[in-house]
Amino acid sequence: MAPEVRLSGPENEPLGVVPLAEALRMAGELDVDLVEIAAAANPPVCRLMDYGKFKYQEQKKAAEAKSKQKVIEVKEIKFRPGTDDGDYNIKMRNIRRFLEEGDKCKITLRFRGREITHQELGLALLNRIRDELADTIVVEQFPKLEGRQMIMMIAPGRRKPGGGSAKPANEQAAPQTA
Numbered sequence: 001m002a003p004e005v006r007l008s009g010p011e012n013e014p015l016g017v018v019p020l021a022e023a024l025r026m027a028g029e030l031d032v033d034l035v036e037i038a039a040a041a042n043p044p045v046c047r048l049m050d051y052g053k054f055k056y057q058e059q060k061k062a063a064e065a066k067s068k069q070k071v072i073e074v075k076e077i078k079f080r081p082g083t084d085d086g087d088y089n090i091k092m093r094n095i096r097r098f099l100e101e102g103d104k105c106k107i108t109l110r111f112r113g114r115e116i117t118h119q120e121l122g123l124a125l126l127n128r129i130r131d132e133l134a135d136t137i138v139v140e141q142f143p144k145l146e147g148r149q150m151i152m153m154i155a156p157g158r159r160k161p162g163g164g165s166a167k168p169a170n171e172q173a174a175p176q177t178a
Contacts, residue, residue: 076105
């Protein structure tokens, strides 16, 4: 241990370079701890503080930062090439909800038996999903066949300002051309 330390007070005010014994005496008088901040410095930097209170505040800061952090999950929705409209609508509603919550979606299309020979049906279904959600998603992985499954990854993305301003523009353009 060094014979002298660079000391700062409880309010982080600099007290200068003092002998180690003097720093320990000051800590005892103020009823605080002598905490080494930078051991590599010459002389070492120490601070007078309530170490228990300091650790508690650090833990609170870390917990607050962790609670503000949003963990993005990957939700998986499974389809089949013959998924009917009712089931399709329910799955689409779930996909929209997941995207609104900020989660990514893995859309899996599973082929069973001879369905694998009609991959174009599966591709058409995944393209239909992509087209329906086109204004609110970013496609991270385009449809790709992996074994007997076709997989597409989507994530929440750009949102058009005004909530679909493309429709009125098309309606205005139609009377002008007619």
